[in-house]
Amino acid sequence: MTITTLRRIVLTGVTRGLGRALAEWFIERGHTVFGCGRSAADLDHLRRRFRPPHDFAAVDVAKPDQVQAWADRLLTKHGAPDLLLNNAAVINTNAPLWQVPADEFDRLIDINIKGVANVLRSFLPAMITQGRGVIVNFSSGWGRSTSPQVAPYCASKYAIEGLTLALAQELPDGMAAIPLNPGIIDTEMLRSCFGDEAGQYPSATEWAKRAAPFLLNLGPADNGKSLSVP
Numbered sequence: 001m002t003i004t005t006l007r008r009i010v011l012t013g014v015t016r017g018l019g020r021a022l023a024e025w026f027i028e029r030g031h032t033v034f035g036c037g038r039s040a041a042d043l044d045h046l047r048r049r050f051r052p053p054h055d056f057a058a059v060d061v062a063k064p065d066q067v068q069a070w071a072d073r074l075l076t077k078h079g080a081p082d083l084l085l086n087n088a089a090v091i092n093t094n095a096p097l098w099q100v101p102a103d104e105f106d107r108l109i110d111i112n113i114k115g116v117a118n119v120l121r122s123f124l125p126a127m128i129t130q131g132r133g134v135i136v137n138f139s140s141g142w143g144r145s146t147s148p149q150v151a152p153y154c155a156s157k158y159a160i161e162g163l164t165l166a167l168a169q170e171l172p173d174g175m176a177a178i179p180l181n182p183g184i185i186d187t188e189m190l191r192s193c194f195g196d197e198a199g200q201y202p203s204a205t206e207w208a209k210r211a212a213p214f215l216l217n218l219g220p221a222d223n224g225k226s227l228s229v230p
Contacts, residue, residue: 007216010074010081011035012061012119013088015042017187018138018211021204022085025212027054034074034081036061037088053078061088061115062107064122071122080126083215086116086137089156091189097151105152112156116163132174134218137164139179144226150193161226168224176223182211183229 009026013019014035020042023033027050036059037043046056055078059070074081089112092100116137127133142150143157164179171177184190185207190198211229218227 007031007082008078008080009033009083009085010119010123011085011087012059012115013037014046014056015039017189018182018185018204018207019085019087020046021208022087022212022215023050024205025208029212032078034078036070061118062110064118067115067118068122071119071126075123075126080130080133081123082133083218084119084123084127084133084135085215086119086135088115089138089189091192092150092152094149094193096149100152108152108156112153113159113163116160120167127175128172131172132220134175134222135164135167135177136180136215136218137177139164139181139226141181141184143179144181165224165226171223174220176218176220178218178222178224179226180215181226181228183207 009031011019011023011033012035014023014033015037016039019035019037023035023046026033032053033050034055035046036057038058038060040058043056043058055074057070059066061067090108092104092108120135137160139160140153140157142154143161146154161179164177168177184201186198186201186203190201207229214229
């Protein structure tokens with residue numbers, strides 16, 4: 001498939017940051033986006049701005065029943081996606097590992113790891129039946145290296161690398177699973193770590209101009225490759 005082929009795209013974490021920027025870029029170029037997030041106000045804004053067939057749902061990816069119901073509705077109405085982007089994630093408040101409260105650690109793992117597995121479990125069977133599709137699980141530079149104060153986040157992104165590379169070995173020919181390091185982008189999440197220094201990096205909108213075409217060009221030949229947005 002070439003970049004001019006219009007895609008059906010499932011995108012988690014659509015209400016802010018990288019997810020919001022990607023959704024806007026894709027939709028403005030004719031692709032159809034099925035997104036989920038947790039902010040009711042941001043979802044309402046997206047629904048007003050982008051009418052059907054685009055679809056924006058309130059879903060907590062950490063809740064398997066919510067994810068399955070969302071997937072069932074989309075698959076029944078629209079069929080399997082061509083591109084599945086697991087972007088939703090949270091980061092811990094900067095602190096040494098032993099000072100991160102258990103409930104904060106658990107919530108991060110529930111979203112960043114279990115949430116990805118929930119989405120895959122709900123959409124992959126239909127994609128496999130379709131016989132094609134690309135799955136991109138968002139990793140991080142902190143999924144391939146480490147820094148102090150963000151040990152839980154590093155752990156979750158290292159897990160995404162391993163999970164995705166193993167998944168790539170399980171997929172049939174014609175499909176791809178890719179762990180993707182998006183790079184360093186000025187987002188709310190980065191500012192929680194870097195403060196105002198995050199402003200020296202590209203905005204999510206600027207990043208999407210490079211990242212979205214890169215994502216659309218991924219295919220079966222990229223299966224099992226740990227990639228980074230150039």
